[in-house]
Amino acid sequence: MQSQIALCRVMTERGVIVFYMQQRFIQHTDYTDCARACGDNGTCRRLILFFAGWGMDASVFLALSKPGYDILLVYDYRDNDFDESVLDGYDEICVLAWSLGVWHADRFISSHSDLPITRTVAVNGTLCPINDSLGIPPRIYDLTSVLPDERALAKFYRRICGGQGAMEQLMPVMPRRPLDELRDELLAVRSRIPADGSTDTSNWDEIYLSDNDLIFPFENMKRAWESAGARVRVLAGAHHAVDFAGFLTAAFVDKDLVSGRFASAASSYEREAEVQREVAETLLDSARTALSGTGLSVLEIGSGTGVLTKLYQPMLSGARISLWDLAPAPLPATQDNTIGIKACDAEIELRRLPASSVDILFSSSTIQWFNSPRRFIRDVVRVLSPGGRAFISCYIDGTIPQLAMLPGASSMHYPQLDDVLQSLDGAGCDTFSREFTLSFGSAAEALAHMRATGVNSIARKAMSVADTRRLMRMLEVDGKAILTFNTLFIIIRKHG
Numbered sequence: 001m002q003s004q005i006a007l008c009r010v011m012t013e014r015g016v017i018v019f020y021m022q023q024r025f026i027q028h029t030d031y032t033d034c035a036r037a038c039g040d041n042g043t044c045r046r047l048i049l050f051f052a053g054w055g056m057d058a059s060v061f062l063a064l065s066k067p068g069y070d071i072l073l074v075y076d077y078r079d080n081d082f083d084e085s086v087l088d089g090y091d092e093i094c095v096l097a098w099s100l101g102v103w104h105a106d107r108f109i110s111s112h113s114d115l116p117i118t119r120t121v122a123v124n125g126t127l128c129p130i131n132d133s134l135g136i137p138p139r140i141y142d143l144t145s146v147l148p149d150e151r152a153l154a155k156f157y158r159r160i161c162g163g164q165g166a167m168e169q170l171m172p173v174m175p176r177r178p179l180d181e182l183r184d185e186l187l188a189v190r191s192r193i194p195a196d197g198s199t200d201t202s203n204w205d206e207i208y209l210s211d212n213d214l215i216f217p218f219e220n221m222k223r224a225w226e227s228a229g230a231r232v233r234v235l236a237g238a239h240h241a242v243d244f245a246g247f248l249t250a251a252f253v254d255k256d257l258v259s260g261r262f263a264s265a266a267s268s269y270e271r272e273a274e275v276q277r278e279v280a281e282t283l284l285d286s287a288r289t290a291l292s293g294t295g296l297s298v299l300e301i302g303s304g305t306g307v308l309t310k311l312y313q314p315m316l317s318g319a320r321i322s323l324w325d326l327a328p329a330p331l332p333a334t335q336d337n338t339i340g341i342k343a344c345d346a347e348i349e350l351r352r353l354p355a356s357s358v359d360i361l362f363s364s365s366t367i368q369w370f371n372s373p374r375r376f377i378r379d380v381v382r383v384l385s386p387g388g389r390a391f392i393s394c395y396i397d398g399t400i401p402q403l404a405m406l407p408g409a410s411s412m413h414y415p416q417l418d419d420v421l422q423s424l425d426g427a428g429c430d431t432f433s434r435e436f437t438l439s440f441g442s443a444a445e446a447l448a449h450m451r452a453t454g455v456n457s458i459a460r461k462a463m464s465v466a467d468t469r470r471l472m473r474m475l476e477v478d479g480k481a482i483l484t485f486n487t488l489f490i491i492i493r494k495h496g
Contacts, residue, residue, distance in 0.1 A: 124215070300363065357385065
């Protein structure tokens with residue numbers, strides 16, 4: 001269902017008209033279909049907050065959708081205020097920002113640390129958007145703000161899309177805003193953006209830069225995001241060459257789909273999860289000395305069918321064990337331990353735990369399914385008790401790389417955690433990585449294994465026959481098919 005209202009003027013109780021950025025819902029989700037993702041905690045309400053670029057309005061993006069999420073479009077930056085009341089009741093908020101929306105989104109994220117923001121994605125913009133070396137050169141920006149007539153505006157739209165043909169494809173519906181409003185928007189943005197803006201990229205999980213951008217010069221964007229390192233990804237094309245409809249499929253995790261696929265694979269998971277078992281055993285080897293106490297508070301995130309739980313529980317005595325998963329399996333307690341099982345989205349639920357309330361935290365082969373593993377790691381440190389430890393493993397770049405090689409593939413966006421792990425506040429961290437491989441007699445057997453363990457795709461649309469055949473050819477080498485799992489192990493110890 002699409003909302004027909006645009007929130008730009010709100011009458012207060014005192015009769016005062018308050019002006020806001022334009023905010024419009026372009027998708028509302030029927031959350032009765034999403035209960036599985038939060039189990040006994042009720043329905044999780046998720047939002048994608050999309051800060052669009054200059055000159056846009058809702059008509060350009062009305063076709064956007066993402067299962068399990070509402071989408072709220074923000075545009076028209078003549079005013080810098082935001083009507084926060086529309087965010088009430090959301091359990092998770094993801095931020096997507098494009099062009100001049102990146103700077104406004106960055107300020108919003110920094111000033112709203114109380115909101116449940118997880119994944120943040122910036123596209124073709126910078127934190128110094130009007131700057132000779134880090135953004136749009138001021139001379140070009142000022143010339144654009146003159147905007148003499150509709151012909152000049154049409155030329156701008158062609159430039160951002162990469163030509164007339166691309167514009168017709170990417171913007172089948174054109175913005176419907178008057179010229180004087182667009183001029184005022186550029187002037188208002190110019191007046192509030194400092195010449196020497198921030199270059200702190202820590203608010204952003206992923207950054208996408210187009211290599212033929214005629215608005216934000218590509219080299220300027222690369223300099224602006226240099227400190228983001230591996231979080232930066234390069235796209236081919238122009239400023240608005242991004243197909244945002246397809247982009248939403250891969251950029252944010254479809255948690256209802258993940259929950260459903262792992263739940264349907266539960267009966268075969270124990271039998272097939274050979275690599276996951278090896279990863280769990282490696283993780284436990286790092287944790288043995290931490291499990292010697294009695295009465296420990298233990299939290300496992302992503303417990304699934306209990307592959308890791310069954311390894312560490314016999315080593316505990318009198319422990320209070322909490323098992324969280326989107327689709328948890330029932331597991332009995334042993335060794336006078338107690339077990340509480342919760343069906344929940346752990347990425348959201350961890351924020352609700354009190355600080356210093358967990359002695360040991362485990363998470364094996366799970367957080368690559370989160371929207372923001374970076375923010376999750378920071379929350380782990382917060383909930384650990386002084387001296388508490390966390391033992392975490394996740395798959396990283398290099399895992400089944402053939403999936404990313406398919407044309408238009410919705411491949412996993414594996415965590416980029418180096419900068420976060422090197423700068424944890426109040427904790428020390430050690431890491432190591434290992435590569436695990438599985439060999440199959442054929443590519444068909446390899447694909448069957450992926451389905452049996454729930455890791456076959458992050459997209460709802462089934463892989464085409466052509467792509468399936470292409471993937472099978474890439475997997476097979478010398479008559480065998482190899483699946484590679486590149487795994488990062490993280491050991492955190494909170495000071496105190």
